[in-house]
Each structure stands twice: as C-alpha cells, then as structure tokens.
Amino acid sequence: MSAQELGNEIYTLKVNGQSHPVKDAWIGESLLYVLRERLGLPGAKGACEQGECGSCTVVMDSQAVCSCLVMAAAAVDTEILTVEGLGENGSLTDIQQAFLAAGGVQCGFCTPGFIVAVHHLLDSNPEPSDDQIRESLSGNICRCTGYGRILEAVKIVISQRDAS
Amino acid sequence: MVEVNLHGRQPQTVINLRRVEELHEWSHRHTQQTVTIGSAVPYSVMETGKIAELVPALAQAARTVGSPQIRAAGTLGGNLGTCSPAGDSLPVLSALNAVIHLIGPQGTRDVAWGEFMLGVKKNALGSGEFVHSITVPVIQGWQGYAKVGTRNAMVIATASACLVRDTEEGLISIALGSVGPTIIRCSQAEKWLRKTTSLRAGAQINADLAVEFGRRVSDEATPIDDHRSTAAYRRHCVAILAQRLLVRSLA
Numbered sequence: 570m571s572a573q574e575l576g577n578e579i580y581t582l583k584v585n586g587q588s589h590p591v592k593d594a595w596i597g598e599s600l601l602y603v604l605r606e607r608l609g610l611p612g613a614k615g616a617c618e619q620g621e622c623g624s625c626t627v628v629m630d631s632q633a634v635c636s637c638l639v640m641a642a643a644a645v646d647t648e649i650l651t652v653e654g655l656g657e658n659g660s661l662t663d664i665q666q667a668f669l670a671a672g673g674v675q676c677g678f679c680t681p682g683f684i685v686a687v688h689h690l691l692d693s694n695p696e697p698s699d700d701q702i703r704e705s706l707s708g709n710i711c712r713c714t715g716y717g718r719i720l721e722a723v724k725i726v727i728s729q730r731d732a733s
Numbered sequence: 734m735v736e737v738n739l740h741g742r743q744p745q746t747v748i749n750l751r752r753v754e755e756l757h758e759w760s761h762r763h764t765q766q767t768v769t770i771g772s773a774v775p776y777s778v779m780e781t782g783k784i785a786e787l788v789p790a791l792a793q794a795a796r797t798v799g800s801p802q803i804r805a806a807g808t809l810g811g812n813l814g815t816c817s818p819a820g821d822s823l824p825v826l827s828a829l830n831a832v833i834h835l836i837g838p839q840g841t842r843d844v845a846w847g848e849f850m851l852g853v854k855k856n857a858l859g860s861g862e863f864v865h866s867i868t869v870p871v872i873q874g875w876q877g878y879a880k881v882g883t884r885n886a887m888v889i890a891t892a893s894a895c896l897v898r899d900t901e902e903g904l905i906s907i908a909l910g911s912v913g914p915t916i917i918r919c920s921q922a923e924k925w926l927r928k929t930t931s932l933r934a935g936a937q938i939n940a941d942l943a944v945e946f947g948r949r950v951s952d953e954a955t956p957i958d959d960h961r962s963t964a965a966y967r968r969h970c971v972a973i974l975a976q977r978l979l980v981r982s983l984a
C-alpha cells in the first residue's frame with residue numbers, strides 16, 4: 570500500500586474485543602498513536618517511543634509488545650488488548666488493586682504499562698519466581714517507586730489468587 | 734519504527750510480512766541435522782523449547798535481546814536486515830556457518846554467512862530482496878553465547894562472543910560481536926587451537942592454554958572507541974569471554 574493509496578482508506582483494528590475503523594491515517598503511524606489519538610484509548614502511555622520504557626505495553630495476539638514499535642496498519646487481523654480492556658465495566662482488576670495497596674503507583678506514568686505486563690505474566694505463568702517476575706518486567710521502567718513495591722504488588726496477587 | 738517515531742523517516746511503501754505464514758515457521762530436518770528458521774520467527778520462540786534444545790547458543794543470544802516486549806517482536810530477519818555488529822544473533826550465525834536463504838524478484842539464492850555481512854549495517858541483500866529463512870547445523874558438542882553490557886537487560890553488547898565445539902569433527906569455532914565493522918570469525922585462533930590440542934569428546938584443556946586462546950582471539954578483534962566503550966576494554970572483554978567459553982565447552 571502506498572501512502573497515497575491509503576490516504577482515505579479505512580482499516581480496522583480489533584481492540585479489547587471491539588472493531589474500530591481507522592480513517593485518514595498516515596501509513597507510518599504507530600499503534601500507540603492510533604490508540605491514543607484516533608481511537609480515544611489513552612491508557613497506553615508514550616514516553617520514549619523507542620521500545621525502551623514499556624509504558625506503551627499492550628498485548629497483541631497473546632504477546633506483550635511495545636505499541637510504539639508496532640505499525641498500526643500492520644496490526645490489522647490481530648487481537649489487541651489495552652489496559653482499558655482488563656477490568657470489567659470500569660472496575661479495577663486484582664492486579665490494579667494490589668498496585669494501589671502496595672504503593673506501586675506514584676506518579677502513575679509507568680503504571681498502565683506495568684499493569685498490562687503483569688497481567689500478561691500471570692496469564693502465561695501463574696506462579697512466577699522472583700527472578701521470573703524481574704525478568705518479565707525488565708522492559709518496563711519506573712522512575713519513582715524503585716520497583717520494590719511493584720514486586721510486592723505482584724506477590725500480593727499471586728498469594729491472593731493462591732488462596733482463592 | 735524508531736526511525737519513523739524519532740528521526741523523521743517517512744515510509745512511502747510498507748510491506749507487511751505478518752501474514753506470510755512460511756516466514757513464521759521453523760523446521761528441524763533430521764536427515765541433514767539442520768534447523769531452518771523463518772525470518773519472521775520472533776526471539777521469544779527461540780528462547781526456550783525445541784529450538785533452544787537444538788541450537789542452545791541461539792537461544793542464549795535471543796534471551797539477551799532487549800526485553801520481553803522486544804523479544805516478542807524482534808526477529809532474525811530484522812537482525813540480518815539491520816546488520817549491526819552488535820546484533821546478538823549474528824555471532825551465533827557466524828560461528829555455526831549459517832546459510833541465509835534470500836528471495837527476491839530474480840528468484841531465490843543461498844548466501845553463506847561469510848558472504849552476507851559486508852560492513853557496519855551493510856549486507857549482501859540486493860534491491861527488492863529479503864531474507865526468507867536461515868539454516869544452521871545441529872552440532873554434537875557444547876555451544877554458548879556470552880555478552881558484556883552495562884546492565885543485565887535492555888542493553889546493546891559492548892562485546893560478545895559465540896563459541897561452538899564440534900566434538901565429532903574435533904573443531905572449535907568462535908565469532909565476536911561489537912569489536913569490528915562486521916562479526917569477526919577468529920580463524921587464526923581456531924587454527925592454533927586445533928593444532929595445539931585435541932578437541933574431540935573427552936579432551937581436557939589446561940588453564941594456561943585457555944588464557945592463550947583468549948589472547949589470540951582478542952588479537953583478531955578490531956574494536957574502536959565509541960560512546961559505548963573503549964577499544965581497550967572491548968579487547969579485554971573478548972579475551973575473557975573466549976577463555977571462559979572455552980573452559981565451559983570442556984566442563
């Protein structure tokens with residue numbers, strides 16, 4: 570597809586189970602940009618826009634990826650899950666509640682990325698070791714908490730889920 | 734995407750390989766003892782599982798790339814397309830004498846690793862050509878990849894090395910990353926080691942010999958000073974990496 574051809578063409582992205590037509594987009598737009606600026610889903614945050622910080626993390630076809638590095642037009646036919654799609658009817662998930670309880674949220678800028686990454690981690694590995702938690706969150710940067718409270722939050726969720 | 738987001742690159746045409754299924758596949762040929770990996774298979778698939786069993790050094794290299802998010806998206810095709818001397822899969826492809834399968838308007842062709850990487854971010858891809866897949870042998874014997882960087886995650890290699898020990902053939906191959914304009918295959922050090930000692934199964938190597946091997950490997954590096962490190966430190970790193978990998982290969 571050339572830029573001209575795509576000019577007014579519509580492509581469709583499937584985000585949080587819903588189909589969203591994207592109109593008048595430029596071919597070089599990232600998924601992060603399209604989610605935030607065109608689809609009204611500002612949960613994923615943009616900081617570095619080069620894959621280093623993880624604040625833009627979304628799940629695409631069951632893989633956590635940096636939405637800033639995905640070309641939106643190339644995400645057609647994938648299932649995209651953003652932080653907005655995690656809780657039911659706007660309620661907080663157990664992971665979000667644990668982040669609040671443990672003090673894992675300070676300025677909050679990194680939080681949506683961490684929340685998505687932790688959801689993805691615990692979906693694929695419900696009982697991760699400390700090393701596995703650290704490894705799986707190594708692509709998410711937080712400048713405020715020092716990470717201890719974030720690890721704490723993940724462990725709270727693991728033990729709560731174990732108990733229930 | 735980083736070029737587009739931050740450096741004002743404006744693509745006019747985009748080719749989306751996501752739906753080209755054969756590029757996402759990999760296979761193990763038992764008769765030839767080879768593994769062929771599609772150019773769009775992500776690192777996350779190589780890190781564990783069957784590929785990791787068959788080509789452990791590739792799995793180790795894959796595990797050191799960026800972060801889980803980067804490994805879910807990044808591919809060998811992208812590492813070969815970029816052809817940075819710091820590309821983590823490249824020393825492995827070099828040490829294993831990988832064959833790169835290309836496809837383009839003129840048809841398909843196979844390029845040996847030695848003819849693929851031509852310089853910093855320069856490769857043998859012709860206009861309109863792209864990497865279809867990569868074939869590496871399944872080797873009897875130890876293989877490993879080691880990388881030095883400023884952190885444990887999300888770090889570009891200051892220096893790296895891959896060593897493969899083929900106990901059937903009695904050969905050791907070693908290739909270095911981030912210490913020259915291309916990946917450096919240390920053929921002099923390899924030859925010296927082969928002449929000096931037996932490398933077949935059960936062979937022992939003494940500590941002095943490993944140190945000397947490291948020194949000879951580092952003599953073949955051509956590192957530079959840049960914003961990431963100095964030439965002297967990189968030379969030191971590859972000597973230590975080579976020495977350690979050799980010792981591990983015989984443990």
Ligand SMILES: Cc1cc2nc3c(=O)[nH]c(=O)nc-3n(C[C@H](O)[C@H](O)[C@H](O)COP(=O)(O)OP(=O)(O)OC[C@H]3O[C@@H](n4cnc5c(N)ncnc54)[C@H](O)[C@@H]3O)c2cc1C
Pocket residue numbers: 619620621734735772773797798799800803806807808809810811812813814815819820821822858862863864865887888889890
């Ligand atoms: C935050 C971050 C951290 C990173 N860390 C590392 C690291 O630790 N180690 C490392 O080695 N790399 C690292 N990289 C670089 C990158 O992830 C790798 O080079 C990866 O292999 C790129 O794969 P890709 O499929 O995403 O390629 P893309 O980014 O899609 O493409 C890269 C280039 O290769 C070309 N290309 C892609 N596929 C093909 C093909 N099949 N045939 C021909 N050309 C092709 C593209 O046209 C483009 O020029 C990092 C990148 C980021 C953003």
Ligand code: FES
Pocket residue numbers: 614615616617618619620621622623624625626635636637638
């Ligand atoms: S904004 Fe995507 S990783 Fe930083």
Ligand code: FES
Pocket residue numbers: 673674675676677678679680710711712713714
């Ligand atoms: S809470 Fe501020 S960056 Fe993490």
